[in-house]
Amino acid sequence: MAHILFKVALVLSLMHKNKNLYFMIPYMGYYVIAGVMFLIGMLVSNRLKAKFQEYAQIPLQNGLSGREIAEKMLRDHGIYDVQVISSPGFLSDHYNPDNKTVNLSEDVFQGRSISSAAVAAHECGHAVQHATQYNMLQLRSKLVPAVKIGTSLSQWVILAGLGIMGFGHGNQTILLIGILLFSFSTIFSVVTLPVEYDASNRALAWLNQTNVTTPQEHEKASDALKWAARTYVVAAISSVATLLYYILIFLNRRSND
Numbered sequence: 001m002a003h004i005l006f007k008v009a010l011v012l013s014l015m016h017k018n019k020n021l022y023f024m025i026p027y028m029g030y031y032v033i034a035g036v037m038f039l040i041g042m043l044v045s046n047r048l049k050a051k052f053q054e055y056a057q058i059p060l061q062n063g064l065s066g067r068e069i070a071e072k073m074l075r076d077h078g079i080y081d082v083q084v085i086s087s088p089g090f091l092s093d094h095y096n097p098d099n100k101t102v103n104l105s106e107d108v109f110q111g112r113s114i115s116s117a118a119v120a121a122h123e124c125g126h127a128v129q130h131a132t133q134y135n136m137l138q139l140r141s142k143l144v145p146a147v148k149i150g151t152s153l154s155q156w157v158i159l160a161g162l163g164i165m166g167f168g169h170g171n172q173t174i175l176l177i178g179i180l181l182f183s184f185s186t187i188f189s190v191v192t193l194p195v196e197y198d199a200s201n202r203a204l205a206w207l208n209q210t211n212v213t214t215p216q217e218h219e220k221a222s223d224a225l226k227w228a229a230r231t232y233v234v235a236a237i238s239s240v241a242t243l244l245y246y247i248l249i250f251l252n253r254r255s256n257d
């Protein structure tokens, strides 16, 4: 809700400051891109859910559960200090580097399907990244505090920079600080891409080497993980587009001053 109010305030401020409608065209372009990205994002996440539900119906031939697969993959990589635990939710699976836990949703934890094998192995891929000090994961972890502060503050600072919360005409330096704060989340979403693809590659390589999946099962596991990765691609593109939009506003105001 706050996000929508922010967008409306942004457009109103642009229209108020610029009576010339031609000025609005590049900004409208952004809203077209944002709308298209939103639709693509919905299609991709629906497709991901459908794929996971489809492959959750196909039992794994070796009969291992997600939990058993995760524990085996960790052991095979010489990792003994990471716990595999069950957490509530659908597709809520994640690896937590702070307390070294692989958190699997109940369906994955107990499931003995292609979906549960793919997800369990993917999350262990993150545990392996952590144990081997994979540089992109380390960079991503270092960004977390900046992203937390940046995301909550950037919208307000940008509005202040535009002059919506006082400061008269607005202030270019404040606007620039707001854009810099926002840029942390863009960098984060871009750095997430190699981290996610690498975790899936590790998972698929291990599933293949150990014959936990048959060649036919492997193909389906790979397909499911591809759709999961695409959701991160869409998020990264949207974030880059938003950052470029803010930069466009900044440059335009500077040339107007």
Ligand SMILES: [Zn+2]
Binding pocket: 122, 123, 126, 196, 199
């Ligand atoms: Zn992941």
